[in-house]
Amino acid sequence: MSDSICPELLSHLTELFEDAFGPVGDGRVLHVHAPGRSEISGNHTDHEGGHVIAAALDVAVDGLARPNGTNTVRVASEGYPLIEVNLDTLDVVEDEEGTTASLVRGMAHEVAANGGTPVGFDLAMTCTVPSGGGLSSSAAVEGAFGRAMEALWGVTPAEPVALAQMSQRTENNYYGKPCGLMDQAAVCLGxxxxxxxxxxxxxxxxxxxxxFEKYGHALVLVKVGADHAASTDDYAAVPGEMQAIAAKLGHARLCEVNRTDFDRDVPALREEFGDRAVLRCIHYWYENDLVDRRWEALQSANIDAFLSLTRASGASSAMYLQNVVAELGREQPAMYALGLAEHILNGRGAVRIHGGGFGGTIQAFVPLDLVDGFIERMDYWLGSGSSRRYKVSDEGAFAAWL
Structure with a gap:
């Protein structure tokens, strides 16, 4: 955990705070930080009890917080209207589903369950994690809220995985998204x-x-021009179909299913659940093995093997998982972006769908000599600012008094 903050960021956050809530004054203020994340390996394996490789990124939610002497949390997020959440009840409020208010209430419920006494506070925050781009801005917000509440309510900080589980329950039960644990774990671990x-x-x-850049490749994420939040139902159908087949075979998740039993029952499963559901299960086992092999490649610094396996992962997501195109038709933004990226790379590096899929972003590992041209051309085709070069960040979610 870092207890320092760059002067420019502190000045900006102070201005945001004072515009919303008045002078900071001489009292202590709390700095909260939580990074965005990139799924490096393991496309839709986490919710089935599988394996994943993920990385925290050099984009983040940062904020300043202090108690306000009330029973209300007030959040001023740059570029958005002020929200207020009264803490009289920490139960799910149906009208808040899908809103930042639901994340405040859900994390308050989780931190209170760990022994915190809820009290109101003011929080001004800025977010450099692209919203709706599949970099887990919601998980970063959850991590920031959780760390702020722990510090302000006198709770011993949860271990990163425990905080991630708190965040996942908030996303599932309060926000209404049936996500796995990968996003939150990456944000909290760093x-x-x-x-x-x-x-x-x-x-x-x-x-x-x-x-990655020490091994000749830059991590570039490209926004495809469609907000992945608009495909929540498509996203939910992925674990839904996998788990329906697991349930038919007597288990909750695919990690518990014996592949011999699956193979035996494929004709009946196809008849009941359709081709796509069966193919998504095939993807799970194939991709899960690719995660392990990519981790071995990274541990031995074998970047060529890692890239080859990453290309295989991208093909599996497109063909078997089928989370690249939401509806077949004229508009196929993610597939369009993947095709353009392949067109530039011409057999070098690797490219794949990123995260939940359907919209959001694609991920590319781009040889360093191609990075500038890759970004320039993708931005020309998809719009200025669509592409960005990222670095892995060592910092997970934290809070520190200034």
């Missing part, structure tokens, strides 16, 4: 991390220090 979700109560994690 760095580059391997995650095994077979034991959902006690996920196993392992971290690795690695800079």
């Amino acid at each position: 760095g580059l991390a391997f995650m095994d979700f077979e034991d959902s109560a006690n996920p196993k994690t392992q971290k690795l220090e690695l800079d």
Whole structure:
């Protein structure tokens, strides 16, 4: 955890805070920070108890907070209207589903369950995580809220995985999105991390220090021009179909299913659930193996093997998982972006759908000698600012008094 903040960011946050809530004064203020994330490997494996590699990124939610002497949390997020959440009840409020207010209330419920006494506070924050782009801005917000509440309510900070589980429950139960644990775990852990979700109560994690650029490739994420939040139903159908087949075979998640039983029942499963559901299960097992092989490649710094396996992962997502195109037709923004990226790379590097899919972003590992041209051309085709070069950030979600 870092207890420093760059002067420019502190000045900007102070201005945001004072515009919304008045002078900061001489009292202590709390700095909260939570990064965005990139799924490096493991496309839709987390919710089935599978394996994932994810990285915290050099974009984040940052904020300043202090108690306000009331029972209301007030959040001023740059570019958005002020929200107020009264803490008289920490139960789910149906009208708040899908809003930032639901994240405040959900995280308040979680921190209170850990022994915190809810009291109101003011929080001014800015977010450099692109919203709706599949970089987990909501998970970053949850992590920031959680760390702020722990510090302000006198609660011992939860371990990163525990905070991630608190955030996931908030997203599932309050925000209304049936996400897995990968996004929140990456945000809370920081760095580059391997995650095994077979034991959902006690996920196993392992971290690795690695800079892709030292091995000749930059991590570039490209916004495809469609907000992935608009495809929530498409996203929900992925775990829904996988888990429907798992349930038919007597289990809750695919990680618990014996593949021999699946193979035996494929004709009946196809008849009941359709081709796509069966193909999505095939993707799960194939992709889960690719995660393990990519982690081995990264641990041995074998970037060529990592890139080859990443290309195989992208093909599986497109063909079997089918989370690249929401509806077949004239508009196929993610597939369009993938095709353009492949057109530039011409067999070098690697490109794949990123995160939940359908909209949001694609991920490219671009040879350093192509990076500037890659970004310039993708921005020309998709719009200025569509592409960005990212670095892995070692910082997970934290709060520190200034």
